[in-house]
Amino acid sequence: MNQPDLRVNLAGIAMKNPVTVASGTFGYGPEYADLIDLNRLGAIVVKGVSLNPCPGNPLPRIHETPAGMMNAIGLQNPGAKAFIKTYLPFLANYDLPVIVNIWGRTIEDYEGVAELFEGEPGVAGLELNVSCPNIKEGGNSFGTHPDLFEQVISAVRKKTTRPLLVKLSPNVPDITVFAKTAEQAGADGLSLINTLPAMAIDVETRRPRLANVVGGLSGPAIHPVAVKLVWEAARAVNIPIVGMGGILDPEDALEFIIAGASAVAVGTATFHEPTTVLRIIEGIEEYLLRHHLKSIAELRGTLKTGAR
Amino acid sequence: MNTQLEKAIIIKNEPWTPEYYLLEFSAPGISQKAAPGQFVHVKIPDRRDILLRRPFSIFKAESGTLSILYKSVGRGTRHMAKLHAGQAVNLLGPLGKGFPIPDTNKKTLLVAGGYGMAALYLTAARAQTPGLLFAGGAGKKDILCAQDFTALGWDVRLATEDGSCGTHGLVTNILDAWQARNGKSSEPELFACGPMGMLKAVAQRAKEWNCTAWISLDHYMACGMGACLACVQKINRDGEERLACTCKEGPVFEAREIIWEES
Numbered sequence: 065m066n067q068p069d070l071r072v073n074l075a076g077i078a079m080k081n082p083v084t085v086a087s088g089t090f091g092y093g094p095e096y097a098d099l100i101d102l103n104r105l106g107a108i109v110v111k112g113v114s115l116n117p118c119p120g121n122p123l124p125r126i127h128e129t130p131a132g133m134m135n136a137i138g139l140q141n142p143g144a145k146a147f148i149k150t151y152l153p154f155l156a157n158y159d160l161p162v163i164v165n166i167w168g169r170t171i172e173d174y175e176g177v178a179e180l181f182e183g184e185p186g187v188a189g190l191e192l193n194v195s196c197p198n199i200k201e202g203g204n205s206f207g208t209h210p211d212l213f214e215q216v217i218s219a220v221r222k223k224t225t226r227p228l229l230v231k232l233s234p235n236v237p238d239i240t241v242f243a244k245t246a247e248q249a250g251a252d253g254l255s256l257i258n259t260l261p262a263m264a265i266d267v268e269t270r271r272p273r274l275a276n277v278v279g280g281l282s283g284p285a286i287h288p289v290a291v292k293l294v295w296e297a298a299r300a301v302n303i304p305i306v307g308m309g310g311i312l313d314p315e316d317a318l319e320f321i322i323a324g325a326s327a328v329a330v331g332t333a334t335f336h337e338p339t340t341v342l343r344i345i346e347g348i349e350e351y352l353l354r355h356h357l358k359s360i361a362e363l364r365g366t367l368k369t370g371a372r
Numbered sequence: 373m374n375t376q377l378e379k380a381i382i383i384k385n386e387p388w389t390p391e392y393y394l395l396e397f398s399a400p401g402i403s404q405k406a407a408p409g410q411f412v413h414v415k416i417p418d419r420r421d422i423l424l425r426r427p428f429s430i431f432k433a434e435s436g437t438l439s440i441l442y443k444s445v446g447r448g449t450r451h452m453a454k455l456h457a458g459q460a461v462n463l464l465g466p467l468g469k470g471f472p473i474p475d476t477n478k479k480t481l482l483v484a485g486g487y488g489m490a491a492l493y494l495t496a497a498r499a500q501t502p503g504l505l506f507a508g509g510a511g512k513k514d515i516l517c518a519q520d521f522t523a524l525g526w527d528v529r530l531a532t533e534d535g536s537c538g539t540h541g542l543v544t545n546i547l548d549a550w551q552a553r554n555g556k557s558s559e560p561e562l563f564a565c566g567p568m569g570m571l572k573a574v575a576q577r578a579k580e581w582n583c584t585a586w587i588s589l590d591h592y593m594a595c596g597m598g599a600c601l602a603c604v605q606k607i608n609r610d611g612e613e614r615l616a617c618t619c620k621e622g623p624v625f626e627a628r629e630i631i632w633e634e635s
C-alpha cells in the first residue's frame with residue numbers, strides 16, 4: 065500500500081505532517097537541532113516571545129510530580145527583536161514552518177509584538193498565549209476572562225495578516241465559550257491545552273516547591289483532561305485545532321486527532337526523551353497504514369459514540 | 373556540539389559508601405567525549421511516571437566505560453539503586469561546560485563537598501601536575517573517593533564537621549590554613565563543587581585572595597539542553613548581565629561572573 069498522506073494545512077500553514085512541538089519545551093530551534101533533524105517536524109512552535117525582554121521568575125522554577133511536572137519559568141525570553149535577529153536566520157535554514165508564540169501584559173504589548181512579526185517572511189504563523197495576567201486590569205488573565213479574551217484577539221487580529229492560532233487555557237468552566245469567542249474574534253485556529261494551575265508544598269520546610277508558589281502542570285498527568293477539552297472545542301468551532309497536553313506515545317497523539325484535532329504538539333515528553341516527536345510522527349504513520357487510512361484527514365474527528 | 377543520546381549498559385551498580393552508589397556503564401560514545409566537570413542526564417528506566425531525567429556529574433570516563441557516584445535521596449535515585457548489571461539505561465550527554473584545564477603556572481586547589489569529589493576527579497586525572505584536594509563533609513561517610521586522588525599522586529586534605537575523619541571543622545578552614553602558609557609563595561587556582569554554602573565560601577575566598585575560582589553550580593534541571601530555562605543563573609560576562617543556562621553554559625562558572633542570589 066502507498067504511504068499515507070500525512071500533510072495538513074493548518075489554517076494556511078502547510079505542514080508535512082501533523083506533529084509540532086509545544087511552546088516553551090523546545091526552545092527556539094538550535095537547542096535540539098543536534099539531536100533531531102528539524103526538517104522532519106510538521107512545524108516548530110517557539111518559546112513565548114514578548115515585545116520587551118523578560119527575566120522570568122526566581123528559582124526553583126520546576127518541580128516534578130507523578131507523571132508530570134510543574135513549571136513557573138515566568139516566560140523568560142530575550143524579546144521579539146533579539147529573537148528575530150538571533151533565531152529567525154537559523155530557522156530559515158530548514159524546511160520548517162515557524163510558528164511564533166507571542167504574549168504580553170497589556171493589549172498594546174500584544175499588538176506591538178504581532179506587528180513586529182508582520183515584516184518577517186520567516187514566520188508562518190502566530191500563536192497567541194493568552195494565559196498571562198493583564199497588569200492593567202488588576203492581573204486578571206486574558207485567557208480566563210471572556211471580555212479581555214475577546215479584546216486581545218480582536219486587537220491582534222487587526223495587526224496581523226498571518227495565520228493566527230489562539231492558545232486556550234484549560235482553567236475555564238466551559239471551553240466552548242472561549243473556543244467560539246476566539247473563532248468570532250478572528251482566530252484562524254486554536255491550540256489547547258496550556259498548563260493547568262497547580263501547587264506543591266515541601267512539608268519538611270513548609271515552603272512551596274516553586275519560588276513563584278504556583279505554577280503550571282504539564283505532562284502525561286494532564287492528558288485525559290486535554291483530550292476532553294479538545295473534543296469539546298472541536299465540536300464547537302469550524303477552525304482547526306492543535307491538540308496538546310501530555311503526549312508521550314503515538315496513541316496519545318492519535319486520541320487528539322480522533323477527538324477532532326488537525327495537528328498535535330509534543331511538550332514535556334521531549335525532556336524525558338528528546339526524540340519523542342519523531343516517534344510520534346512514525347507511530348501515526350504506522351497507525352494509518354495498519355488501519356488502511358489514506359490520509360490523516362480520514363481519521364480526524366472520527367470518534368465513535370453511541371451504542372457499543 | 374557533541375551531545376548524544378546513548379543506550380548505555382550497566383556494568384555494575386553497587387554501594388560505594390553507606391550513602392553513595394557507584395554506577396558504571398558501558399557507554400563508548402559519551403565516555404570518549406566526556407570532559408572534566410561535565411554531566412550526564414539519566415533517564416530512569418522502566419519508570420515513565422518519573423518523567424524528568426536526573427543530572428549526575430561524570431566521575432570516571434575511560435576506555436568505553438563511564439561511571440557516576442550517586443546518593444539515593446528521592447524517588448529517582450531510589451529506583452536507580454535497584455538497577456542491575458546488564459540493564460540498559462538511556463543517557464543524554466556529555467552535557468554542559470565543565471572545568472577548564474588547570475593553569476600550570478598556578479597551584480591547583482580542588483575544593484569538594486558531597487558529590488563534588490566525583491565531579492572533580494577527571495580534573496585531577498587529566499591535570500599535568502598533581503595539586504591539592506580539600507574535601508569535607510559532615511562526617512567520614514561523606515568523603516567519597518579520597519583514595520582515587522591519592523592514587524594520582526595528589527595531596528589530599530580532609531575535614532569533617534564531626535571530626536570523624538581529617539581535621540575537625542569545615543573544608544574552608546583547612547583551605548584557609550593552606551593559604552595562610554603558602555598563599556604568598558604560590559598563586560592558587562580554585563576548582564570547587566559541593567553544597568551551595570561551600571561554593572559561596574570558596575567564591576568569597578577567591579575574591580579576598582584575588583585569584584580565579586571555577587565553581588560548579590547545581591540547579592534543578594528539566595531538559596539539560598538549554599531549552600526549558602529551568603536552570604538559569606544570573607551572571608555578568610563581558611560587562612553584560614544576563615541569565616545563563618546552568619545546563620549549557622555551566623554548570624561551571626568563574627566565581628567573579630556569578631551574581632549570587634540573596635538568601
Ligand SMILES: Cc1cc2nc3c(=O)[nH]c(=O)nc-3n(C[C@H](O)[C@H](O)[C@H](O)COP(=O)(O)OP(=O)(O)OC[C@H]3O[C@@H](n4cnc5c(N)ncnc54)[C@H](O)[C@@H]3O)c2cc1C
Nearest residue numbers: 426427428429441442443445446447448449487590591592
Ligand atoms: C550538574 C549536576 C550534577 C550533579 N551531580 C551529582 C552527582 O554526581 N552525584 C549525586 O549524587 N548527585 C548529583 N546531582 C544531584 C542529583 O541530580 C539529584 O540528587 C537527583 O536529581 C535527585 O533525584 P531524586 O529523584 O532522587 O530526588 P527527588 O527529590 O525525588 O527529585 C525530584 C526532582 O528534583 C530534582 N532534584 C532533587 N535534588 C536535586 C539536586 N540536588 N540537584 C538538582 N536537581 C535535584 C530531580 O532531578 C528531580 O527533577 C547533580 C546535580 C546537578 C544539577
Ligand SMILES: Cc1cc2nc3c(=O)[nH]c(=O)nc-3n(C[C@H](O)[C@H](O)[C@H](O)COP(=O)(O)O)c2cc1C
Nearest residue numbers: 086087088112135193257258282283309310331332
Ligand atoms: C517548561 C515549560 C515552558 C512552557 N512555556 C510556554 C510558553 O512560553 N508559552 C506557552 O504558550 N506555553 C508554554 N508552555 C505550555 C506548553 O506549551 C503546553 O501547552 C503544555 O506544557 C501542555 O503540553 P505537555 O503536557 O505536552 O507539556 C510551557 C510548558 C513547559 C513545561
Ligand code: FES
Nearest residue numbers: 594596598601619
Ligand atoms: S535544564 Fe532546561 S534549560 Fe537547563
